[in-house]
Amino acid sequence: xxxSSTEPRPGWSxxxxxxxxxxxxxxxxxxxxxxxxxPRTVGVGVQHVVAMFGATFTVPLITGFPPATTLFFSxxxxxxxxxxxxxxxxxxxxxxxxxIAPVLAAKTSGGxxxxxxxxxxxxxxxxxxxxxxxxxxxxxxxxxxPPVVTGAIVxxxxxxxAPVAWDGGGSGTGVKAQPLIAVVTLVAILVATVxxxxxxxxxxxxxxxxxxxxxxxxxxxxxxxxxxxLKEAAWVGLPQLHTPSxxxxxxxxxxxxxxVLIAENAGHVKAVAAMTxxxxxxxxxxxxxxxxxxxxxxxxGGGSGTTTxxxxxxxxxxxxxxxxxxxxxxxxAAVLLGLSPKFGALILTVPAGVLGGATTALYGLIxxxxxxxxxxxxxxxxxxxxxxxxxxxxxxxxANYTLTxxxxxxxxxxxxxxxxxxxYHGMRLIARLRGTTPESRPAPEPEL
Numbered sequence: 001x002x003x004s005s006t007e008p009r010p011g012w013s014x015x016x017x018x019x020x021x022x023x024x025x026x027x028x029x030x031x032x033x034x035x036x037x038x039p040r041t042v043g044v045g046v047q048h049v050v051a052m053f054g055a056t057f058t059v060p061l062i063t064g065f066p067p068a069t070t071l072f073f074s075x076x077x078x079x080x081x082x083x084x085x086x087x088x089x090x091x092x093x094x095x096x097x098x099x100i101a102p103v104l105a106a107k108t109s110g111g112x113x114x115x116x117x118x119x120x121x122x123x124x125x126x127x128x129x130x131x132x133x134x135x136x137x138x139x140x141x142x143x144x145x146p147p148v149v150t151g152a153i154v155x156x157x158x159x160x161x162a163p164v165a166w167d168g169g170g171s172g173t174g175v176k177a178q179p180l181i182a183v184v185t186l187v188a189i190l191v192a193t194v195x196x197x198x199x200x201x202x203x204x205x206x207x208x209x210x211x212x213x214x215x216x217x218x219x220x221x222x223x224x225x226x227x228x229x230l231k232e233a234a235w236v237g238l239p240q241l242h243t244p245s246x247x248x249x250x251x252x253x254x255x256x257x258x259x260v261l262i263a264e265n266a267g268h269v270k271a272v273a274a275m276t277x278x279x280x281x282x283x284x285x286x287x288x289x290x291x292x293x294x295x296x297x298x299x300x301g302g303g304s305g306t307t308t309x310x311x312x313x314x315x316x317x318x319x320x321x322x323x324x325x326x327x328x329x330x331x332x333a334a335v336l337l338g339l340s341p342k343f344g345a346l347i348l349t350v351p352a353g354v355l356g357g358a359t360t361a362l363y364g365l366i367x368x369x370x371x372x373x374x375x376x377x378x379x380x381x382x383x384x385x386x387x388x389x390x391x392x393x394x395x396x397x398x399a400n401y402t403l404t405x406x407x408x409x410x411x412x413x414x415x416x417x418x419x420x421x422x423x424y425h426g427m428r429l430i431a432r433l434r435g436t437t438p439e440s441r442p443a444p445e446p447e448l
Contacts, residue, residue, distance in 0.1 A: 015033055015034055015035035015323060015324070015325050016033065016034055016035075017034070017035065017036075017037075018030045018031075018034040018035065018036060018323075021035075021036050021037035021040070022036070022037060022040070028320070029275070029276060029277075029320045029321075029322060030320065030321040030322055030323050031276060031278075031322055031323070032087065032088050032089070032090050032276070032322050032323060032324045033087065033088070033323075033324075034323055035323045035325040035326075036321065036323065041323065041325050041326050041329060042329050044321050044323070044326040044329075045325075045326040045327065045328070045329025045330045045333065046329070046330070046333065048092055048312050048326060048327060048329075048330035049330050049333045049334060049337075052074070052092050052094040052309050052312055052330070052334075053206060055094055055095065055097070055205065055309070055362075056070065056071060056074055056094040056095045056309075056334075057070070057071060057095075057347055058095075058205065058209075058355075058358060058359075058362065059095035059096070059097060059099070059100060059304045060095065060303075060304055060347075061347060061348075061350055061355055062100055062104075062164070062355060062359060063099070063100055063103045063104060063107070063115070063304065064107065064112065065103075065112065065302065065303065065304055066239060066240040066242075066302055066344055067343075067344050067347035067348065068239045068240070068337070068338050068339075068340065068341060068343055068344025068347070069239040069240050069241065069242075069301065069302045069303050069338065069344070070095055070298070070302075070303045070304045070338075071239075071334050071337055071338040071343075071344075072239045072303065072334070072335055072337075072338025072339065073294075073297060073298035073301060073302075073303030073304075073306070073338070074092075074093055074094050074095060074298070074303065074304075074306055074334055074338075075330070075331045075332065075333065075334025075335035075336075075337075075338060076294075076297065076331070076335055077093040077291075077294025077295070077297060077298055077303075077306045078091070078092050078093045078294070078327060078330065078331035078334065079328065079331040079332070079335075080290065080293060080294050080297065081093050081287075081290035081291060081294055082290075082324055082327060082328060082331070083290075084286055084289055084290035084293065085283055085286045085287060085290050086283070086286065087324045088280070088283055088324070089268075089269065089272060089280065089283055089286070089287055089290075089324075090272060090312075090316060090322045090323065090324050090326070090327050091268060091272075091287070091308045091309070091312065091327065092308070092309045092312040092327060092330055092331070093290075093291060093294050093306035093307065093308060093309070094306065094307065094309040094312075095304040095305070095306065095307075096257070096260070096261065096264070096304070096305050096306060096307035097157070097362065097366055098154075098157055098257045098260035098261065098264075098305075098307070099119065099122075099254070099257055099304060099305040100161060100164070101157060101160050101161050101164070101412075101413050102115075102118065102253045102254040102256070102257055102413055102414075103115040103118070103119070103254065103304075104164065105253045105411055106118050106249075106250035106253045106254055109247065109249050109250060110245060110247050110249075110250055112242050112302070113242060113243060113244055113245035114244075114245055114246075114247050114249075114250040115250060115254070116242060116243070116244035116245070116299045116300070116302065117244040117245050117246035117247065117250055117251065117299070118250040118251050118253060118254030118255070118299075119244070119254060119295060119298065119299030119304070119305045120244050120246075120295075120296050120299035120300055121246070121251045121254070121255065122254055122255060122257050122258050122261070122295060122299075122305060123291075123292045123293065123294070123295030123296035123297075123298070123299055123305065124292065124296055125255070125258050125292070126258055126261050126262070126288055126289075126291060126292030126295060127288070127289050127292025127293050127296065128292070129258070129262060129288050129292070130285045130286065130287070130288030130289030130290070130291075130292055131285065131289060132285070133284055133285035133288055134284075134285025134286060134289065135285070137281075138266065138281055138284040138285070141262060141266060144421075145259060145262065145263060145421075146424070147373055147374060147376075147377035147379050148374065148379045148386040148389050148390055148424065149389060149393075149420045149421060149424050150259075150263040150370075150373055151370040151371065151372075151373035151374040151377075151379065151390065152370060152389060152390045152393040152394055152416070152420045153256075153259055153260055153263070153370070153393070153416070153417050153420055154260060154263070154366060154367075154369050154370035154373060155366075155367050155368075155369075155370025155371060155390075155394050155397075156370070156393055156394045156396065156397025156398060156412070156413065156416040156417075156420075157260065157366055157367075157370075157397065157413055158363045158364065158365070158366030158367030158368070158369070158370065159363075159367050159394065159397055159398035160397045160398060160400055160412045160413050160416070161359070161363040161366070162363055162398070163400075164359065164363070165356055165359040165360045165363050166356070173352035173355070173356070174352060174353075174355065174356035174359070175353065175356035175357065175360065176356070177352040177353055177356065178216070178221060178351060178352055178353025178354075178356070179353070180215075180219075180353070181212050181215055181216050181219070181221060181351060181353030181354055181357070182212075182353040182354070182356040182357035182360070183357065184211065184212055184215050184357070185208050185209065185211060185212030185215075185353065185354045185356075185357030185358055186208065186357035186358075186360055186361060188207060188208040188211035188212065189204050189205055189207070189208030189357070189358065189361050190204075190361075192204035192207040192208060205358055205361065205362065208357065208358060208361075209350060209354055209358055212350075212351075212353065212354035212357055212358070213349070213350055213351070213354055216351045216353065216354060221351055221353070222349055222351055223349065223351065226345070226348050226349040227349055229345045229348065229349075230342070230345040230346055230348075230349055232345075233341040233342045233344070233345035234341050234342065235340055235341070235342045236339060236340060236341075237339065237340075237341045238339065239302075239338050239339065239341070239344065240302060240341075240344070241301050241302045242301070242302035243300070243301075243302075244299055244300060252414065253411065253413075253414060255414070256413050256414045256417035256418070257305065257413075259417055259421075260307075261288075261291060261295075261305075261307055262288065263373075264307045264308055265284075265287045265288055265291055265307065265308050266284060266287075268287070268308035268313065269281070269283065269284050269287050271313055272313070272316075272322065275313075275316065275322065276322050287308070291306060291307060291308060294306045312327075312330075370394075374390070384427075385424060385427045385428050385431060386424075388423060388427065389420055389423045389424040389427070390420075392419055392423055393416045393417070393419045393420035393423065394416070396412060396415050396416040396419050397412045397413055397415075397416030397417075398412070399412065400412035401415050401416075402415075403415060
């Protein structure tokens with residue numbers, strides 16, 4: 001058993017050394033309030049940076065946000081999250097893929113500032129939810145968003161993004177723009193996933209992007225303006241900042257993301273609790289509050305909205321080191337990388353075909369993650385309420401149904417999210433009143 005106590009220390013406290021600080025005995029874990037020796041802690045922290053990097057920098061590439069700015073605010077948001085959660089919840093806050101489609105839609109009406117305004121509002125609402133959960137408990141979230149609803153929302157987000165992978169949602173970028181480069185990028189991702197072990201396998205998206213970039217450079221397919229910008233960029237400097245503007249249309253487009261962020265944060269807290277053997281439900285509200293404030297901060301300066309990262313849960317599971325000290329190292333490292341304009345300019349040279357190949361895999365993974373939520377929670381699709389909730393919501397999102405009311409426009413993700421909630425709770429209420437719920441039906445006669 002671990003040498004540390006099974007319950008976290010109350011409030012803020014420095015980390016104490018786990019054992020001799022050099023090794024973790026079989027069956028032991030390094031708890032959030034413990035640490036290994038500082039050289040080893042730094043090593044684990046760097047692994048967390050590597051794990052989050054591929055996904056975190058991909059989001060701003062797709063949405064057109066400054067990559068270095070997003071990385072800077074993800075690191076800053078992680079440090080803020082650790083402070084707000086009292087150093088008890090190990091987590092890295094990276095760019096949330098749930099923001100991609102709403103942000104792209106919001107940009108069409110007001111550019112980056114309007115999209116940032118939507119991100120700020122989402123963060124503020126999530127922070128408010130955190131305060132409510134901290135006061136009232138988290139059970140109402142499970143009632144509002146059962147697994148069938150959560151899985152449907154996640155799945156429809158991935159399917160809604162499919163046209164963006166093909167042609168940039170009509171902009172002429174993506175796979176359609178550079179099919180050879182896109183296919184090579186995608187093949188490299190698939191091969192890297194199975195040919196490597198450990199952390200390299202987790203970096204398959206990043207490795208595929210590197211292979212595609214090199215091929216584009218050899219073929220002369222890199223954007224000359226981006227290459228010139230890379231040459232002229234300084235090695236050290238402040239990231240490019242943008243201020244948000246607020247429009248009702250942009251907010252309406254982005255606000256459904258709040259449901260995904262709630263599900264992601266709740267899942268993260270429960271996963272860490274299971275791995276460490278600690279009950280962390282009392283910190284659920286703090287997790288929402290921390291991610292909400294971090295998202296407000298990112299949106300206020302030009303960064304992407306944040307969420308707790310499953311990639312870093314994988315690092316913890318592999319190392320059995322849950323020390324928040326390693327996340328402080330990761331957060332500081334991300335902030336320092338964000339302060340290099342040269343690094344941000346390098347990311348901007350990634351061509352459209354490379355993004356198309358990478359997003360083909362990424363968007364598909366988001367859709368399949370929705371199905372994974374259904375499977376892991378054993379959602380019963382013999383129940384017609386569950387079946388119709390998922391079926392209708394996914395199609396609305398995939399087809400990008402659009403409803404216009406005056407100057408407001410509600411598109412696939414917003415309508416699909418609303419449909420999932422209304423259909424599930426509406427059908428469940430009617431079935432309960434009519435006595436047609438599965439548990440109230442008579443058992444079928446046994447077959448002879």
